[in-house]
Amino acid sequence: MPYRSGFVAVVGRPNVGKSTLINALIGTQIAISSSRPETTRKAIRGILTLDHAQLVLVDTPGIHRPRTLLGQRLNDMVDESLSEVDAIAFLLPADQEVGPGDTRILTRLRSQYGKGAEGKDGWKVPVIAVVTKIDTLDREALISKLIEIEQFGAFSEIIPVSAVQHDNLDEVQSLLVQAMPEGPKMYPDEQISEEKPEDTIAELIRGAFLEELDDELPHSLAVVVDSVIYPDEDNSGDDSVNPSDKVRVLVSIYVERDSQKPIIIGKGAQHLVQVKKKLRTPVNRIIGQKSKLELHVKVSKGWQSDPKKLARLGF
Ligand SMILES: Nc1nc2c(ncn2[C@@H]2O[C@H](COP(=O)(O)OP(=O)(O)OP(=O)(O)O)[C@@H](O)[C@H]2O)c(=O)[nH]1
Ligand SMILES: [Mg+2]
Numbered sequence: 001m002p003y004r005s006g007f008v009a010v011v012g013r014p015n016v017g018k019s020t021l022i023n024a025l026i027g028t029q030i031a032i033s034s035s036r037p038e039t040t041r042k043a044i045r046g047i048l049t050l051d052h053a054q055l056v057l058v059d060t061p062g063i064h065r066p067r068t069l070l071g072q073r074l075n076d077m078v079d080e081s082l083s084e085v086d087a088i089a090f091l092l093p094a095d096q097e098v099g100p101g102d103t104r105i106l107t108r109l110r111s112q113y114g115k116g117a118e119g120k121d122g123w124k125v126p127v128i129a130v131v132t133k134i135d136t137l138d139r140e141a142l143i144s145k146l147i148e149i150e151q152f153g154a155f156s157e158i159i160p161v162s163a164v165q166h167d168n169l170d171e172v173q174s175l176l177v178q179a180m181p182e183g184p185k186m187y188p189d190e191q192i193s194e195e196k197p198e199d200t201i202a203e204l205i206r207g208a209f210l211e212e213l214d215d216e217l218p219h220s221l222a223v224v225v226d227s228v229i230y231p232d233e234d235n236s237g238d239d240s241v242n243p244s245d246k247v248r249v250l251v252s253i254y255v256e257r258d259s260q261k262p263i264i265i266g267k268g269a270q271h272l273v274q275v276k277k278k279l280r281t282p283v284n285r286i287i288g289q290k291s292k293l294e295l296h297v298k299v300s301k302g303w304q305s306d307p308k309k310l311a312r313l314g315f
Pocket of ligand 1: 012013014015016017018019020021032033034035036037038039040041060061062063132133134135136161162163164165
């Protein structure tokens with residue numbers, strides 16, 4: 001059997017389960033997920049290495065009608081990650097109607113990857129409809145959902161899945177593998193993401209706050225790892241800053257208004273304490289030695305709509 005390898009863009013409206021599916025396929029958390037839309041803000045590439053194939057799964061921000069400059073940047077990012085992929089997984093949730101948002105995405109895919117012909121073969125690369133969250137429907141409802149989606153898109157394939165219950169994940173995996181061209185392994189076996197360690201840590205911190213704060217969290221949270229300081233490079237001259245020889249990971253957390261700072265910090269800094277505790281093990285693993293997070297909450301007024309500020313935050 002020839003080795004296969006390539007890139008799969010995972011697209012869909014906000015909150016349809018893109019990041020959750022990628023984590024489930026890769027088998028560990030590389031992308032953050034949450035119940036609120038616009039969770040993903042970067043096109044994170046997860047790497048799935050098998051005996052016979054290597055897939056790079058490109059997680060994308062949910063495609064939506066942008067209301068802020070950040071929203072616009074997120075959509076642009078999807079455009080970028082859609083260029084030069086070998087297949088597209090278009091996610092549609094089983095628990096929602098197919099709507100105008102899906103039509104917009106389909107139109108966009110057709111303009112770039114359609115051959116101008118009708119039907120299943122009318123695509124330049126395989127476009128696979130992945131029907132997510134099937135644990136939320138009974139069998140009968142699922143069947144009519146599948147028929148509805150089949151008629152909606154004339155997709156190359158259609159496959160139902162529940163990432164949460166691990167139902168049909170193997171089938172999704174093998175469909176994606178079949179969609180890949182023959183090609184060599186591109187990354188070493190142990191590599192599961194293409195992100196820089198700083199970026200992965202920043203994402204994990206943002207994810208931990210999303211979980212910790214639940215509905216209180218301002219949507220306008222941005223996290224940047226400013227520097228990673230190893231003990232032998234620490235020139236602060238003050239031994240009391242770092243008595244334990246741990247790697248210091250200096251992090252800025254930006255909100256848009258002064259009033260949001262106490263929400264992030266919590267009573268007696270409880271949220272900061274919880275987030276650090278939750279991330280101790282994953283951060284140690286990413287850095288490769290004992291590390292400590294130093295979290296600084298800052299205000300950057302109106303950053304979601306300010307080009308300069310967005311640039312500074314990496315958008
Ligand atoms: N019941 C059920 N819920 C799911 C499933 N997959 C994801 N979810 C939930 O759907 C919500 C959104 O999941 P995400 O993976 O963050 O969705 P996303 O498409 O990456 O969202 P954005 O990054 O904001 O575009 C989370 O609350 C998940 O727990 C599933 O298979 N079943
Ligand atoms: Mg996501």
